[in-house]
Amino acid sequence: MDKSGSAFLPRILFFNVNGSGMGHLNRCLAYARQLREQVCPVFFSLSSAIEIIEEMGFKADYFVSHNWSRASSSEWNRELCLRLGLMLERVRPAAVVFDGTWPYQGFIHACREYGKAKIIWSYRGLHQADKIKPFLYPDMFSMIIRPGEVGDEFGFEDGDFGCPQVRVPPVCVLKDDELLDKVQAREAMGLSENGRYALFSLGAGNINDVEGVGVGLIQQLQNAGFEVIWVNNPISVKDVVLPEGVRPVSAYPLVRYLRAFDVFIGASGYNTCCEIVQAQVPALLVPNTDTKLDDQNRRAYLVARHAPIIVSRCGNESEREASVRELLQLADMHIDRKCLVPMNGAALAADTILALANR
Numbered sequence: 001m002d003k004s005g006s007a008f009l010p011r012i013l014f015f016n017v018n019g020s021g022m023g024h025l026n027r028c029l030a031y032a033r034q035l036r037e038q039v040c041p042v043f044f045s046l047s048s049a050i051e052i053i054e055e056m057g058f059k060a061d062y063f064v065s066h067n068w069s070r071a072s073s074s075e076w077n078r079e080l081c082l083r084l085g086l087m088l089e090r091v092r093p094a095a096v097v098f099d100g101t102w103p104y105q106g107f108i109h110a111c112r113e114y115g116k117a118k119i120i121w122s123y124r125g126l127h128q129a130d131k132i133k134p135f136l137y138p139d140m141f142s143m144i145i146r147p148g149e150v151g152d153e154f155g156f157e158d159g160d161f162g163c164p165q166v167r168v169p170p171v172c173v174l175k176d177d178e179l180l181d182k183v184q185a186r187e188a189m190g191l192s193e194n195g196r197y198a199l200f201s202l203g204a205g206n207i208n209d210v211e212g213v214g215v216g217l218i219q220q221l222q223n224a225g226f227e228v229i230w231v232n233n234p235i236s237v238k239d240v241v242l243p244e245g246v247r248p249v250s251a252y253p254l255v256r257y258l259r260a261f262d263v264f265i266g267a268s269g270y271n272t273c274c275e276i277v278q279a280q281v282p283a284l285l286v287p288n289t290d291t292k293l294d295d296q297n298r299r300a301y302l303v304a305r306h307a308p309i310i311v312s313r314c315g316n317e318s319e320r321e322a323s324v325r326e327l328l329q330l331a332d333m334h335i336d337r338k339c340l341v342p343m344n345g346a347a348l349a350a351d352t353i354l355a356l357a358n359r
Contacts, residue, residue: 009040010357013093013117015084015107017100018046018065022233023270024099025049026253027122027147027346030173031097032058034350039357042091044084052252061087066104080106081113088114095142095357097122101293108137118142118356122349124270125149126295138162143356145349147171147270150277150303151341154348166352168345170274173253176339179279185260189229189249200246201231201254201266202286213286213314217265218243220324226262255279263331268300268311280337282308282330284323289313306341308333 043060255275
């Protein structure tokens with residue numbers, strides 16, 4: 001017996017890419033947490049936040065992302081094929097779950113050479129239409145899982161792949177009953193029971209400038225009497241220079257503590273939007289329009305239908321002032337809000353993965 005499960009349980013190998021945020025890792029962890037009683041989850045991770053996987057009780061091997069490697073694309077893929085192939089032979093999984101924007105050549109060749117596992121692609125949608133390209137190996141997958149946006153429900157869909165394609169509601173790493181209430185969350189974060197707190201989580205800053213937008217918004221919130229807390233992103237490659245009086249914190253999963261805060265300011269990545277809808281904290285979403293594929297602007301307006309959310313680019317001082325003013329009006333309403341849409345995509349996806357692995 002090991003901490004990930006019994007040696008007699010079937011094994012599922014999760015392969016998550018690094019990405020510009022935590023979404024790929026988050027979804028794999030969400031699936032693994034749902035499956036840990038029925039299978040032995042193991043990770044092959046390109047994420048620099050691999051310590052989070054181990055803290056959650058799963059075994060993981062790390063392989064450096066191509067974006068962080070000095071190797072050429074062909075050299076990196078050859079090394080990936082070798083490393084992943086060795087792990088497949090050692091772990092001997094019944095299924096491999098890949099969560100990433102695009103399967104790498106090294107991944108494809110290693111899985112085909114191994115040939116004994118069902119291959120599942122966890123393939124999030126809501127992409128910018130002009131950046132989608134056709135996939136050249138549509139027959140290699142046994143199942144496509146589409147982590148849905150807020151408001152989506154479970155269902156099978158038609159697609160360009162020669163396998164079943166299922167869409168699930170939003171995939172969240174924690175269940176609703178795992179979130180702390182305001183009093184519990186403030187105690188866990190070491191915050192005053194009667195303070196006014198604003199939480200900032202504008203992303204890793206690896207592909208956009210989070211300081212430029214953040215500083216102006218921080219000043220607005222401080223002037224309104226809020227203490228500002230800034231979330232350090234686990235995969236950020238550069239330090240963010242914070243204004244005086246801003247307290248940095250590290251917390252994962254962040255959603256567990258969200259209700260400690262009166263307001264939230266963040267980008268509209270997949271994780272953030274799911275978590276805001278779960279916690280129902282008044283939020284200002286600032287879409288990151290520099291992403292390679294993700295349509296954050298469209299997602300922000302989608303989730304605004306289901307949570308107390310203001311959406312703004314906050315590109316200049318007047319936009320920031322107007323957005324903060326609207327945000328504070330939301331925060332002052334004191335409405336006991338509840339999440340009214342299904343957020344159980346992780347459980348439904350896990351059921352699908354388990355059924356396929358046992359087939």
